[in-house]
Amino acid sequence: MKGPAINYCFLLLMVCLTQANAQNITRIDSLRKNLPGVSGVEKFNLLNDLGFEYRLSYPDSTIYYCLQAYALGQQLKVPKELSKPLSFIGLANAYKGDYKASFDYHLKSVEVAQEQEDSTQLAFCYNNFGRLFFDQGDLTRAYDNLIKSMVIFEKLNDPVGLAYVYRSLTNIHKSQQDYAKALEMAQKAYQLRKQIGDPRGLLSALIELGAVYSEMKSALDANRCFRQADSIAVKIGDDISLAEIRIGWSEFLVNNSEVSRADTLARQAFDMVNRTKNIRLLPRSTLLMGVVQFQLGELSNSKKYLENVIKITGQSHLDLQRDAYFYLSKIHEKEGKQSEATLLSNKYLILKESLQSVELARQIEKLQFQLEIEKKERENETLKTNESKNSAIIRQKQLENIILIVIIAFVSLLLLLQWRNSRKRRDANVKLEAQNQKIEKQRKEIAEQNEKLERRNHELSELNHEQDTLMNIVAHDLKSPLNRIKGLSDLLEMEGELNVNQKKYLGLIKDSTRSGLDLITDLLDVNALEVNREPEFSVFNLNSFLNERANIFRHYASSKNIEIKLSQNFNEPVYLDQEYMGRIMDNLISNAIKFSRSNSTVQVTTSSRDGNCVISVKDDGPGFQPGDLKFLYQKFKKLSARPTGGESSNGLGLAIVKILVDRLGGKIELHTAIGKGSTFEILFPLKSNALV
Numbered sequence: 001m002k003g004p005a006i007n008y009c010f011l012l013l014m015v016c017l018t019q020a021n022a023q024n025i026t027r028i029d030s031l032r033k034n035l036p037g038v039s040g041v042e043k044f045n046l047l048n049d050l051g052f053e054y055r056l057s058y059p060d061s062t063i064y065y066c067l068q069a070y071a072l073g074q075q076l077k078v079p080k081e082l083s084k085p086l087s088f089i090g091l092a093n094a095y096k097g098d099y100k101a102s103f104d105y106h107l108k109s110v111e112v113a114q115e116q117e118d119s120t121q122l123a124f125c126y127n128n129f130g131r132l133f134f135d136q137g138d139l140t141r142a143y144d145n146l147i148k149s150m151v152i153f154e155k156l157n158d159p160v161g162l163a164y165v166y167r168s169l170t171n172i173h174k175s176q177q178d179y180a181k182a183l184e185m186a187q188k189a190y191q192l193r194k195q196i197g198d199p200r201g202l203l204s205a206l207i208e209l210g211a212v213y214s215e216m217k218s219a220l221d222a223n224r225c226f227r228q229a230d231s232i233a234v235k236i237g238d239d240i241s242l243a244e245i246r247i248g249w250s251e252f253l254v255n256n257s258e259v260s261r262a263d264t265l266a267r268q269a270f271d272m273v274n275r276t277k278n279i280r281l282l283p284r285s286t287l288l289m290g291v292v293q294f295q296l297g298e299l300s301n302s303k304k305y306l307e308n309v310i311k312i313t314g315q316s317h318l319d320l321q322r323d324a325y326f327y328l329s330k331i332h333e334k335e336g337k338q339s340e341a342t343l344l345s346n347k348y349l350i351l352k353e354s355l356q357s358v359e360l361a362r363q364i365e366k367l368q369f370q371l372e373i374e375k376k377e378r379e380n381e382t383l384k385t386n387e388s389k390n391s392a393i394i395r396q397k398q399l400e401n402i403i404l405i406v407i408i409a410f411v412s413l414l415l416l417l418q419w420r421n422s423r424k425r426r427d428a429n430v431k432l433e434a435q436n437q438k439i440e441k442q443r444k445e446i447a448e449q450n451e452k453l454e455r456r457n458h459e460l461s462e463l464n465h466e467q468d469t470l471m472n473i474v475a476h477d478l479k480s481p482l483n484r485i486k487g488l489s490d491l492l493e494m495e496g497e498l499n500v501n502q503k504k505y506l507g508l509i510k511d512s513t514r515s516g517l518d519l520i521t522d523l524l525d526v527n528a529l530e531v532n533r534e535p536e537f538s539v540f541n542l543n544s545f546l547n548e549r550a551n552i553f554r555h556y557a558s559s560k561n562i563e564i565k566l567s568q569n570f571n572e573p574v575y576l577d578q579e580y581m582g583r584i585m586d587n588l589i590s591n592a593i594k595f596s597r598s599n600s601t602v603q604v605t606t607s608s609r610d611g612n613c614v615i616s617v618k619d620d621g622p623g624f625q626p627g628d629l630k631f632l633y634q635k636f637k638k639l640s641a642r643p644t645g646g647e648s649s650n651g652l653g654l655a656i657v658k659i660l661v662d663r664l665g666g667k668i669e670l671h672t673a674i675g676k677g678s679t680f681e682i683l684f685p686l687k688s689n690a691l692v
Contacts, residue, residue: 028053044072048081051088059092066092083113083121087128094132102132120161123152127165134172143172163192163201170208179216186212199236203229207248219256226252240281243272247285250292259295266292283309283317287324299331306331322351485513535577535663542613543568545578546604549585553593560644561599562620564589570606570613576684580660587653588617588680594643595621596677612666612683623674632670633658657682 031050038046047069054061066085073082090105106129113122130145146168153161166189173182186209193205210225226249233242246269253262266288272278273285290305309324329344489509492498498506550564557564592602600620607614621644624632635655661668661682672678 041076041078044069044076044078047072048084048088051085051092055088055092055095059095062092063089080116080118081121082116083109083118083125086112087121087125090132091128094135099132099136106132119152119156120158123149123156123158123161124164125149126152127161127168130165131168134168134175139172139175143169146172159192159195163189163196163205166192167204167208170212174212174215177215179212182212183209183216199232200238200241203232203241203245206232207245210252214252214255222252223249239272239276240278243269243276243278243281243285246272247281247288250288254288254291254295259292263292263296283313283320286312287320290324290327294327294331299334303328303331318351318354322348325351485509489513535580537575537577539573539575540578542570542572542574542606542615545581546585546606546615549582549589550604552586553589556590557593557602560593560596562593562596563601564593565601565603567603567605570608572608572613572686574613574684576664580664584657584660584682585615585617587657588682591653592617592619592621595619597621597644608686609683611686613686614681614683616679616681618677618679620677623676623678624670624672625674629670633668 028050031046031053035043035046035050047065051062051064051066051069054065066088069085070082070089073085086105086109090102090109093099093102093105106125109125110122110129113125126145126149130142130149133139133142133145146165150162150165150169153165166185170182170185170189173179173185186205190202190205190209193201206225206229210222210229213219213222213225226245229245230242230249233245246265250262250265250269253259253265266285269281270285270289273281286305287309290302290309293299293302293305306324306328310321313321325344325348329341329348332338332341332344489506492506546566546568550566554564589602589604596602596619602620603616603618605614605616605618607616633654635652657680658668664684666682666684669681669683670678671681
């Protein structure tokens with residue numbers, strides 16, 4: 001495209017910077033709302049965050065809040081990050097155009113970071129220093145500071161900091177037209193932004209990468225970057241960012257003669273700008289519409305947009321006015337209105353010369369800044385040299401005094417020690433002999449004690465083995481006759497024709513038999529669990545599983561007029577050991593029925609909380625006394641509560657539950673109140689489902 005209307009590389013850079021640093025009004029409001037309610041280090045951090053958010057649009061507010069943060073940090077004597085508010089004040093002064101003040105604050109932030117040995121903040125300080133020098137055209141100092149920052153961030157393995165440095169290095173290489181290096185840095189920044197996962201940072205990296213590709217005339221890659229950035233902006237619902245991306249993309253397409261696609265994007269961006277009433281983007285999007293319409297040959301529409309640019313810019317955006325006058329002169333020339341075209345062309349040339357004068361003034365200001373910096377550095381070097389000389393003289397005098405004092409003290413001490421040693425040597429020899437005899441006697445006693453302990457440990461090990469073996473033999477030998485008694489009781493019940501007393505006695509026999517079998521089963525389970533069998537995990541439906549376990553106990557519950565209610569609010573499959581879970585739920589549900597009052601309810605509930613699957617069993621029993629809690633999960637410990645239906649309790653159920661829950665990587669919690677029942681909650685982490 002001919003003409004000066006769109007310098008798309010410059011505008012792409014504007015978009016990139018805006019995307020990376022857009023002021024987040026919502027976050028500012030949130031930070032200001034929280035500020036009155038905090039103090040100490042939390043207030044120090046909040047003031048820094050607030051100052052950072054204000055740095056672009058309201059740099060004076062950044063200075064205001066960060067000065068408070070620095071004063072508070074000094075008062076609190078924070079061990080790290082005291083340089084952060086100074087660095088932010090340096091950035092704010094740079095945005096205000098006060099580069100000398102910016103330099104002074106950046107220099108002070110580096111000194112503070114070095115004093116605190118705060119590597120992370122020191123790296124950010126060097127990066128900000130590099131950006132300041134780059135903005136002033138001093139590429140040598142800029143590059144040196146950015147390399148210092150990069151080395152520190154690489155040692156710290158800090159992806160956020162490295163992304164910032166790579167982006168700054170991209171701009172330096174691009175300004176030197178070293179596009180291969182610029183592309184390498186931009187790609188590194190993009191990969192880090194992908195790793196971090198922040199969508200706004202990713203937008204910035206993509207647009208920066210697109211700008212490099214466009215400078216390299218790689219239209220295919222540049223379009224791909226713009227397309228990805230556009231997709232991210234749509235996904236996060238950021239209309240302002242989306243409008244800026246589409247403006248930059250359309251400008252890029254115009255410069256590559258893809259006017260039809262540029263027209264579509266320009267119209268979309270123009271509609272977004274008008275819908276969101278974004279005054280900042282309106283002049284630029286209006287000029288873009290005028291240029292696109294001019295390229296399409298729609299001179300009447302183009303003239304309307306270009307005249308509107310001049311109307312809405314007023315005394316600002318002189319570069320946009322300049323381009324608008326240029327295209328308006330071309331339109332009048334095409335329409336044969338030579339006098340109007342000449343008048344508009346003259347206005348274009350006047351604005352062009354004016355902007356060149358402004359740029360020249362900026363170059364002079366940059367040179368003055370560099371001279372000030374060089375002067376400041378020379379003064380600092382002189383001060384450091386003088387300080388080093390004075391410090392060296394002082395240290396030499398101090399060293400001489402110290403050496404003299406040490407020599408006198410050493411000679412005095414030597415004489416004293418010689419005198420004392422001559423007195424104590426004989427006493428020490430006598431005491432040493434006595435001590436040696438005592439030590440020898442103690443050594444023999446310790447050896448005898450070790451032999452006794454070893455024999456005792458061997459005896460205890462044999463006793464434990466005999467106890468385990470005996471328990472297994474007794475349990476198995478008792479289980480067979482009890483099973484026979486249970487079977488005979490079932491046969492008697494099936495025969496029928498029993499009177500009331502016979503049925504009563506038969507029920508007592510069955511209850512006693514069942515209690516004995518339950519005790520033996522629990523004993524065998526505890527002994528088997530101590531063998532440390534590894535859980536066998538599998539995926540299963542928790543709701544169906546709990547329905548089955550509850551149905552097993554409904555007959556037992558109905559005998560006490562107790563209702564079992566299920567409230568299932570967790571519908572995902574779980575990855576656990578079904579056998580372990582069966583024993584856990586059987587013990588919890590049977591205990592709940594055993595200790596609940598008649599005509600009550602046992603509630604079984606499932607839910608999710610804080611990344612855990614939660615299963616709770618609530619009873620209507622007497623609750624636990626405070627003295628019960630320390631024995632809650634110990635074997636054979638009978639607690640204060642008693643079964644409401646005269647059932648037996650062997651003190652093993654909760655011990656089995658605790659062992660199995662621990663094996664499955666979960667935890668168990670108790671919520672109880674005396675007279676109001678108890679709730680046992682077991683929690684299993686949902687992350688185990690990732691193994692499926």
